[in-house]
Amino acid sequence: MLSAYKGLAKNTAQLYTLFGLANLVLAKQRIFALRAQIAS
Incomplete structure (x- = not known):
């Protein structure tokens, strides 16, 4: 069960990284x- 939460946190x-970029x-x-x- 704990590994599922780790995967969720990673996802x-x-x-967030993708949206930030x-x-x-x-x-x-x-x-x-x-x-x-402005230049034109």
């Missing part, structure tokens, strides 16, 4: 888009 951590990528795209608007 949750992976999920995706968030960084999206934020980077927004910053570049804003810079392009």
Whole structure:
């Protein structure tokens, strides 16, 4: 039973990491888009 919780915690951590990275990528795209608007 304990191993199931370990697996669940690992999956949750992976999920948070994935969403965190995706968030960084999206934020980077927004910053570049804003810079392009300001430059033009």
